[in-house]
Amino acid sequence: MIKAKHKTGLVFFPAFDWAISPTHPEREERLLYTQDQIFEEGIFDVEGISELKPDPVTLKDVQRVHFCIPDVWSVTTESHFISAGGAKTIGMAVLDKDIERGFALVRPPGHHANRVVHGARGFCNINIEAIMIEYLREAYNIEKVAIVDTDCHHGDGTQDIYWHDPDTLFISIHQDGRTLYPGSGFPNELGGPNAVGKTLNIPLPPHTSEEGFLYAVQHVIMPILDDFRPDIIVNSAGQDNHYTDPITNMNFSAQGYAQLTSILKPDIAVLEGGYSIEGALPYVNLGIVLALAGIDYTHVKEPDYDPDRIRQAPAVTDAIEKIGETVLAIWQQREHIKHQLMEKTDPGRRSRKIFYDTDGIQESQKEQIQICSDCAGALRIDSTSSRGMHILAVHIPRNACNACRQTGHTWYETADANDFDIILLQDRTEDKYLQKKVN
């Protein structure tokens, strides 16, 4: 009889009746062969591994994180509620101590979804990890959260949501943005002025193999996590770094993912991307589950696995060591970097353009953060979309200081109803979401 060393819970929700479009990578078939492998392995018969049924998240759960434009129902489907609910179900089971670790094997994914949502980007509509984390922060006694995004694409949505939050350490390790969607995720993206160094990006060169990933995890991510001391570690467990993935250029493997999971020891893993649905996903998912549960995974190998064939070039190794040093330096010198940042004019403001590739929307954002040493700071987002929506979104963080609360309320209350189509306030101090009447 096999027994799990760590009591592990799984939500498996393959959404067999939902697709972005019939031939889209995010389609019904995506987790079909993963299901076959998981079922054939008898994973749920293993003592200490249980399957949990997801409870969909509520409207309030979504509005705790996002500003959905024009409203939640217009930019989501029921499947997004269930997928986020899968993550939330796992998070609750971990914090209720029903399980020690958990894996939400769900779709659709979420890590490209920003705080403001006009539509779908990178196959994502709402950020399932953030919705889970913010629910857990509301319902349980947790503050410090680390998110390690091991998807091949930069987790730009999660980065956006936690850009200003000093209590959330977001580390994304991904294929270099110069060679892959969404084109961001460079080391100089390191968080807003109130949270400098709490966003860290580790771009890896194309064709990085097991050696490179495990090096970065062991020598960069783990020391930083040990230093940060999070209450929980969340892994955005995308599987598109696999050597067979059709939309990326990396050389990671099932063995590599399993080892990464053993080293990282996440409390909660959430599936993100991964589109080699036959050659990779069945084996990678199995490897992750076994690694979480503390069960031998040495026999989990793709049928065509050949470590020599995917081994990385020496130049790749050098580049990874270099980027590792850069990121470690940012982490160690974050206070110093903050001072430098504050010397710039208007460090609390930024403007940017956001493209929604899945829905073909262009968004322009003007963002203003209240610089504050006592809290994450009140946040004001002025956003216009190519669909003709002009909105104002004000976010007051949980644990906001009085001054920032005041600022947030003033921004909301004094906003001129004639200037915007929608005016919103996300007041986390009271767990409230308000919409102002406009003409």
Place this chain on the structure above:
Amino acid sequence: MIIGLDVGGTHTDVVLLGDNGLENEIKVPTDPSNLFHSVLLGLSEITTGIDPTKIQRIVLSTTLATNAVVQGKIPAVGMIVSSGPGIDPECYCTNPYYFVVSGAIDHRGREIEPVQAAQIHQIEQHLQKEGIRYVGVVGKFSIRNPAHELQIKDMLSNSFEKVFMGHRISGNLNFSRRIATTYLNAAVYPIHKEFYEAVQKSLAAKGLVLPIRLLKADGGNMKFESSIELPAQTILSGPAASVMGAVAFGSENKDTLVMDIGGTTTDMAILINRAPVLDPLGITIGEYKTLIRSLETFSIGLGGDSLVKLSGGELNVGPERLGPAMAYGGPAPTPTDAWFIKGEIINGDREKSFSGFKSLAKSLGISVESVATRVIDVACKNILTAAQQLIDRVNSKPVYTVHELQEGYLVRPKEILVLGGPAPYFAKHLETVSDYKFRVIPRWHVANAIGAALARTTCEVTFFADTEHKFAEAPEEDFSQTIDTHFDSQAAIENAFRLLRDKAIARGANPDFLEMEVVEALQFNMVRGFNTIGKNIRVKVQVKPGLIHGYDEVISKLASR
């Protein structure tokens, strides 16, 4: 007329059903060391004075296979297992002669690694030398392509009396259960075959020349002849017998909970519109998790004879049983004694019940009557909690589509059917402390035998088609065919129903009343790049478990008399 026989731990119950309803009922003691004698005795007594030609059907539910497994009275079996990537197959080792060999198939049924003939021959020689006569051959994903199992069987079959193959057992994916179930089939095969052949022969000697039927754990039956290939299917049919006995009295178009309150345990199951809810994977027997389809049941160690004691100042009922109630000469207080004290049961020594409860009363500082009330309260509370747990378990079964999660059927029984010795007493009290409506089922003391008698022949068929690879198959049925790219889920369902019909009739079903249904029908477009390369189709159909047709009259007579 129909005979139903159910072997229980202490008694074997036999009923004869006919135009007048329950024509006769017999109880004979069960002799676990000689089940054959108990079964034969029951059958001869019930048929005494009956014209053998009037008997149309004999259904047996026995503990033969279960006892053999639990008591380890099974022969040595050789297991040959091929795996491929995944969990180490050594983890699934069932028995001493367990060999992991080369060969691997993937989820689509493609060969990853071939079988090595030399390796198989070496094992064959070793097993022969050890005198092993029964062998199981199991491959990972063999239900997607049984080629390796068939190949290995071909290499072996002249050397052994019988070789069992994993893909013939169930269409469900679960490698470790496939191994365990194949092992059990091989292990109980000889005793199963010998036993029922002997029963059949003895019956024939009495002029009863008809195929005997055996009850399965899913509450359906199959002819003995068909059971030869899958003898483990008859394991643990006892709980199913009682539940099927209750089916006749369940309400149509409603959810019903069935509760069998015995001496040591209370067993529960759920009926939806008079059809029992099934366990989606299979029954667990001893240490073996299997692919043997069964009813979804829930059991707690609480019954009329459960030990009542104080622990930490609280009254505790069960799960131990030290013996019968004190009123019947038992050693320790029980819920049955509480019913004596309350004056509900009278056919025993009430004084002994009183004396047993005295020390409890003293410790708690309350009267003996109050203790009795509390014991009943605690027992009822535990039973109701367990009922809720079963309902929650059925309702929390994961689903994999948005549609099912939103629209999925949730079981909400309002009515509970009770049977078993203490049932009438418990039912009355349970009704006062819950919102359920309780009904004690008629003839509850032989409901198990009635259930065996009236159960329908059941079976299921799993059908798989892959239009890229241009094949369709139902591995359990030894069926495969080439298909073209237009083959779709509708065609798969039609094919599956045809196979199911043939299978059910071969197993003994009434061809005129086959209640077949689709359990699952999934069709996926397989897309590679931006091209649809084919369809992946999975269909599961079954004969719905339930009661045989043409006996409504008999059933209504069971209820009325």
